[in-house]
Amino acid sequence: MLTVEIVNKWMELFYEKISEKKAYLSELDTPIGDGDHGNNMMRGMQGVKDGLEKLENPDLKETFKAIAMALISKVGGAAGPLYGTAFLEMAKNCEESQAPADLFRYALDGIKKRGGASVGDKTLVDVWTPVVDNLGKDELVVEVVQKAAEGTKNLVAKKGRASYLGERSAGHLDPGAVSSCYLFESFIEAGGIK
Amino acid sequence: MKKEYGIVIVSHVPEVAQGIPKLLEQVAKNVSITFAGGTDDNEIGTSANKIMEAFESNEAKKLLAFYDLGSAKMNLELAMEMSEKKVNLYDTALVEGAYTAATLLEADVLLKDIEQQLEALKIK
Numbered sequence: 001m002l003t004v005e006i007v008n009k010w011m012e013l014f015y016e017k018i019s020e021k022k023a024y025l026s027e028l029d030t031p032i033g034d035g036d037h038g039n040n041m042m043r044g045m046q047g048v049k050d051g052l053e054k055l056e057n058p059d060l061k062e063t064f065k066a067i068a069m070a071l072i073s074k075v076g077g078a079a080g081p082l083y084g085t086a087f088l089e090m091a092k093n094c095e096e097s098q099a100p101a102d103l104f105r106y107a108l109d110g111i112k113k114r115g116g117a118s119v120g121d122k123t124l125v126d127v128w129t130p131v132v133d134n135l136g137k138d139e140l141v142v143e144v145v146q147k148a149a150e151g152t153k154n155l156v157a158k159k160g161r162a163s164y165l166g167e168r169s170a171g172h173l174d175p176g177a178v179s180s181c182y183l184f185e186s187f188i189e190a191g192g193i194k
Numbered sequence: 195m196k197k198e199y200g201i202v203i204v205s206h207v208p209e210v211a212q213g214i215p216k217l218l219e220q221v222a223k224n225v226s227i228t229f230a231g232g233t234d235d236n237e238i239g240t241s242a243n244k245i246m247e248a249f250e251s252n253e254a255k256k257l258l259a260f261y262d263l264g265s266a267k268m269n270l271e272l273a274m275e276m277s278e279k280k281v282n283l284y285d286t287a288l289v290e291g292a293y294t295a296a297t298l299l300e301a302d303v304l305l306k307d308i309e310q311q312l313e314a315l316k317i318k
Binding site: 026034036040072073074075076077080081082084085114115159160161 | 233234235237238239241242243264265268269271272315316
């Protein structure tokens with residue numbers, strides 16, 4: 001069950017991973033995008049950190065909402081509204097259930113609605129979908145997440161900036177799938193599925 | 195007296211968003227046109243907050259919105275969910291779509307007829 005404590009720890013770890021990997025994320029984004037995914041995510045996570053620090057004794061809903069608003073207003077690229085929508089959906093539904101399997105399902109539905117992407121389009125949906133499916137079966141481990149992100153390499157992009165490259169987008173990892181991989185690695189490390 | 199419908203332009207680039215209304219104003223002096231370009235820090239990108247401001251500062255209560263690339267549409271939709279105004283979003287080529295709408299709004303053409311003409315400019 002998700003608690004404010006776990007979510008705070010999760011965001012702390014995600015902030016650290018983005019700080020470490022921001023150059024790599026932007027590098028991934030260079031051949032098939034606009035080369036700014038790492039910097040955008042860093043700006044977003046700085047906003048999340050500042051936003052969470054400002055809260056006083058927040059409940060889970062306020063915590064998710066602060067994360068969503070920071071990502072929506074700070075990221076700048078497509079990742080902002082997509083990750084922002086994911087956390088907004090979790091904020092909307094966390095009174096009903098605190099189970100990650102349920103909340104991530106709402107988040108994934110929100111991401112798909114916002115971006116219009118399906119499985120196989122070479123986007124973060126290709127990571128979020130197996131995560132949600134495996135959480136439902138209590139089988140989520142880091143390897144599942146990493147394998148899903150690596151699986152975007154051979155796909156041809158149908159959505160996002162990479163789609164303008166058509167067939168030429170194959171052979172590159174999707175940066176959004178990789179940042180989602182860090183998000184779920186952080187989630188597992190924070191004790192989210194215990 | 196401004197027209198019933200206004201136009202909102204959203205681009206990743208502040209200068210692009212700023213420039214397009216200049217082109218439209220030549221043919222649509224009575225249409226309220228507002229814009230949102232770049233992120234909150236004026237970097238390349240889009241901002242749901244800036245788009246909200248463009249909705250609110252538009253003199254019209256009903257808006258036609260045009261945008262350039264992917265994330266602009268997502269931020270537009272987020273802003274639409276937060277705004278009280280009635281916003282119609284068009285997946286047309288940005289400049290041509292907005293110019294067509296401006297010209298027709300100035301000429302008091304009905305929205306349904308404008309939309310029919312915009313259909314041909316849909317590229318996204």
